[in-house]
Amino acid sequence: MESKRSILKINSTVNKDLKGGKFFLLLISFILFFGTFLSCKNKKHVKFTAVKEYVFKTDFTYNRSKVIYSKELKKEIIYFADIITKKKISFFNFNGLKLYETPLNHIYNCGQEIGSFEVLNKDSIVVLSLYSDIVFLLNKNGVCKKTIYLDSLICDVHKNSNEYYNINYIGNNRFLFAASWLGSDTIKIPQNTFQYYEYFFRNLTIRPKLVSLDIFNPDKTNFNWGFDSAYFKISKDNKLNLFFENNKYEITDKNIFFYSWYSNKIYKLNRGTQKLEKEIIIQQAGEEIGVKPKHISKENQNYIFDSINIGLQTEASITKVVFDKYRNLFYVIIAHKHDIKFKGKDRLYTIIVYDKDFEKIDEITLDKEKYSSSILYVCKQGILIQTKSKKIEDHDKPKFQLFKVDY
Amino acid sequence: MINLNSNYLKWIISFFIFTFCLSCQNKSKVKQTNSTYQNLDSFCLANKICDLDTINALLILSDNGCISCNKSFISIVNKYLTKRKTVTLITASSTRLDLSFLEDKNSKNIYIDYSKEFEGLNILDKSGVIFITNSKIDTIVELDVNQLEKQFVFINQKLEN
Numbered sequence: 001m002e003s004k005r006s007i008l009k010i011n012s013t014v015n016k017d018l019k020g021g022k023f024f025l026l027l028i029s030f031i032l033f034f035g036t037f038l039s040c041k042n043k044k045h046v047k048f049t050a051v052k053e054y055v056f057k058t059d060f061t062y063n064r065s066k067v068i069y070s071k072e073l074k075k076e077i078i079y080f081a082d083i084i085t086k087k088k089i090s091f092f093n094f095n096g097l098k099l100y101e102t103p104l105n106h107i108y109n110c111g112q113e114i115g116s117f118e119v120l121n122k123d124s125i126v127v128l129s130l131y132s133d134i135v136f137l138l139n140k141n142g143v144c145k146k147t148i149y150l151d152s153l154i155c156d157v158h159k160n161s162n163e164y165y166n167i168n169y170i171g172n173n174r175f176l177f178a179a180s181w182l183g184s185d186t187i188k189i190p191q192n193t194f195q196y197y198e199y200f201f202r203n204l205t206i207r208p209k210l211v212s213l214d215i216f217n218p219d220k221t222n223f224n225w226g227f228d229s230a231y232f233k234i235s236k237d238n239k240l241n242l243f244f245e246n247n248k249y250e251i252t253d254k255n256i257f258f259y260s261w262y263s264n265k266i267y268k269l270n271r272g273t274q275k276l277e278k279e280i281i282i283q284q285a286g287e288e289i290g291v292k293p294k295h296i297s298k299e300n301q302n303y304i305f306d307s308i309n310i311g312l313q314t315e316a317s318i319t320k321v322v323f324d325k326y327r328n329l330f331y332v333i334i335a336h337k338h339d340i341k342f343k344g345k346d347r348l349y350t351i352i353v354y355d356k357d358f359e360k361i362d363e364i365t366l367d368k369e370k371y372s373s374s375i376l377y378v379c380k381q382g383i384l385i386q387t388k389s390k391k392i393e394d395h396d397k398p399k400f401q402l403f404k405v406d407y
Numbered sequence: 408m409i410n411l412n413s414n415y416l417k418w419i420i421s422f423f424i425f426t427f428c429l430s431c432q433n434k435s436k437v438k439q440t441n442s443t444y445q446n447l448d449s450f451c452l453a454n455k456i457c458d459l460d461t462i463n464a465l466l467i468l469s470d471n472g473c474i475s476c477n478k479s480f481i482s483i484v485n486k487y488l489t490k491r492k493t494v495t496l497i498t499a500s501s502t503r504l505d506l507s508f509l510e511d512k513n514s515k516n517i518y519i520d521y522s523k524e525f526e527g528l529n530i531l532d533k534s535g536v537i538f539i540t541n542s543k544i545d546t547i548v549e550l551d552v553n554q555l556e557k558q559f560v561f562i563n564q565k566l567e568n
Contacts, residue, residue, distance in 0.1 A: 060501070061500065061501055061502050062502065063502035063503070082501065082502060084501065084502055084503060084504065084505050085501035085502070085504075085505050085506045085507050086501070086507075087507075302553065305473075305552075306472075309471075343526075390522075392521045392522065395521060
């Protein structure tokens, strides 16, 4: 009887509160507060803390650089190369001490230019000559140990149809090459400029962009052509578009992440087969990512290449994707829209940080006047970002800021 | 009478506006040519490159535009590198264009524009030659892939004279 009365009492109190809406307000406030508290607790942030600055006295302006692991020294080292004018690679430790230098003159003496190279170890550097199929194996003194002609290893329809401009070692004695279709011996090339562009660029959009093979132990049945129709996927219309870039990609243990100035997507490919597994959309608030390609028409065919750089200099795009194997993070660097009036002035970049499954964690924008955000390397201690300098005398002394990454 | 006056007025006002527009147009053209020379002159003096009045041609070697055109242009630059009354301005980066031909050259006629200030003048986007006569810009030749052969003949002839 007593308990029944108390229940009635509670009910009447609740009813009273319900009428005033106080109980509901209290409940909603509690849920909101608790929800916000929980979501804040779960939301990860990434913090870059400037730790140390490194200076490398290269004595030249470099155009290639990379952090590599030296098996001989059992630690990471960094190299800087000028493949155009000085034609050499200089290797440094992180105390700024130059370890040794490898001259690259041999390639020029053979009448070739350098497109790309990969350092396998101190005494083995594989160099791909520019827009050709010739690969040189150099020792640390720049002496050529072997010359390989890629097209002599290829025995399918793609033979003699491509030029190659990028080389990466992907393990198991296999090398990955970026391929760009040149033409086919079996198809007659149109003489008319517009018809030629139609023939060339339509083919370019559907042909494979990558090939992997073992160049030192060639097994003719063992090469993979991959990511065909890349620009067909990137293109948002069926017009005759001019995609003017060398393909860029980041290689991880299992995948190749292919990206383009002209796309807002990163294309996740299987490292073994080079087949497309997933398309990852990259978003940046308030900006449309991806440079709009120029449409080739009969009217603009003669000056289409003149204005090609304007889009690249002004429209937002993915400029770099870097995988941090030490922290299992991806850094996707976005160049923001840039007014043509400020051509040559510092451009704003944002680093979007993703986890290994491409779940967005955070966005970091560095001081555009201080850091060259597009030059970013991963090392064991953190990430290295090049520091800008307005001083002319600093052009041959690149400086890098080491950031500790906390998340 | 009133109507006639207003018509006259309309014609007179229209005539004045038309004349004023024309005069403005002409002025801006003259001003632009003068200012291009003046800007270039100020740039050259400020950077201690040369006194424009004392030279006949300024050769610009850039890494913008067609790569093979720039590479071919190096042979002309190399030929006139030490010639009197000719100054070479290198705006190209050694990381994009092979500038090793400069290594054994120690000429006062070469200037390297590390700061890319010349590009800001908006006179030439690509490689080319600015010919100067009597303290005025005579001709500007900007390399064009479609007319390269003709342009090289023209540049060579004009530089020889």
